[in-house]
Amino acid sequence: NKKGFIFDLDGVIVDTAKYHYLAWRDLANELGFEFTIEQNEMFKGVSRKRCMEILLDIGGIKATQEQFDNWMVEKNEDYLKYIEKMDESEILPDVNRVLDFLKKHNMSIALGSASKNAQPILEKVGLLSYFDTIVDGNNVTKAKPDPEVFLLAAEQLGVKPNNCVVFEDAVAGIKAANSAAMISIGIGDKNVLSEATYNFNDFTEMNVDFLERLITN
Ligand code: G16
Ligand code: MG
Numbered sequence: 001n002k003k004g005f006i007f008d009l010d011g012v013i014v015d016t017a018k019y020h021y022l023a024w025r026d027l028a029n030e031l032g033f034e035f036t037i038e039q040n041e042m043f044k045g046v047s048r049k050r051c052m053e054i055l056l057d058i059g060g061i062k063a064t065q066e067q068f069d070n071w072m073v074e075k076n077e078d079y080l081k082y083i084e085k086m087d088e089s090e091i092l093p094d095v096n097r098v099l100d101f102l103k104k105h106n107m108s109i110a111l112g113s114a115s116k117n118a119q120p121i122l123e124k125v126g127l128l129s130y131f132d133t134i135v136d137g138n139n140v141t142k143a144k145p146d147p148e149v150f151l152l153a154a155e156q157l158g159v160k161p162n163n164c165v166v167f168e169d170a171v172a173g174i175k176a177a178n179s180a181a182m183i184s185i186g187i188g189d190k191n192v193l194s195e196a197t198y199n200f201n202d203f204t205e206m207n208v209d210f211l212e213r214l215i216t217n
Contacts, residue, residue: 003215004159005102006150006177009113009136010044011169012187014090014125016115017044019082024055027075033059045170047114047143048072076117083117086124094203099130101211108132110153112166114143132157144172147180154180165214171195183214 010016021040028035039058043051052072056063063071102109111118111134118136122128133156135149142148154161166177169188174196177184186193187200200206 001163002108002159004108004110004154004157004164006110006112006153006164006166006182008045008166008168008170008173009111009115009118009121012092012167013095013111013127014086014092014121016083016086016121019079020051022082023075023079024051026078027071028055028059031059031061031071033061035059045114045144045168045172047137048076048116050143080117083121083124086121088126091125091127092202094206095127098203098206098211099127101208102215103130105215107215108157108159110135110157112149112153113137114140114149144170145175145179147176150177150180150182154182168193168196 007013010020017040020043021037024040024043025035035055035058042054046054049072052068052075099109109131111122111131113136115121116137119128119134122131122134133153135153135156139152140149150164150166151161154164162181164180164182165185166173166182167185167187168174168177169186171192174184174186174193178195183198184196185198185200186196187202190199193199
């Protein structure tokens with residue numbers, strides 16, 4: 001039984017949330033209000049469009065369609081400047097070890113992210129070659145918690161959904177994996193990601209025994 005391993009990007013492979021935060025904060029400040037790091041929690045795993053809607057709600061701003069679209073473009077251009085300087089030092093702890101283990105055992109590996117900037121980020125940090133396929137915000141119409149992103153990744157890997165394992169840091173992502181009938185692995189706070197099949201604070205806690213069970217069961 002062929003197995004597939006699907007990784008979320010932000011919060012699992014790299015911490016791009018800090019750059020998304022800076023770019024959203026820049027925009028909020030320009031529009032005349034504050035945007036805090038606590039409020040940024042709501043933006044994790046959420047599509048760019050939905051983030052824009054939430055931001056305008058926070059600021060109490062009513063935008064025309066044209067303003068809405070322009071501000072989204074502006075936020076993204078600002079974000080691209082922040083991620084410009086990313087390199088392999090930004091890969092989260094033990095991500096390389098887990099990817100190397102899966103590659104060594106000829107497992108199929110996919111990215112399943114809401115971001116439209118996923119591919120350039122993987123290139124910058126030097127991980128692109130690990131991935132057999134990338135499914136991201138450019139390929140899907142329904143955002144997490146809808147399972148579309150992970151189902152498409154499974155299909156592209158040629159692996160049945162119930163033979164797939166998903167690594168996720170967001171509640172919406174865990175819900176998406178569960179409704180795709182995949183094994184969900186929460187990376188982060190166990191209390192927040194309580195719906196996950198398994199929980200780890202980060203990849204350093206995931207030992208070889210666990211990885212071996214994942215690839216054989
Ligand atoms: C990521 C981030 C979200 C971001 C989304 C869209 O999701 O967690 O904060 O809003 O991608 O990103 P972009 O504006 O680059 O298209 P994920 O699924 O990788 O955690
Ligand atoms: Mg994430």
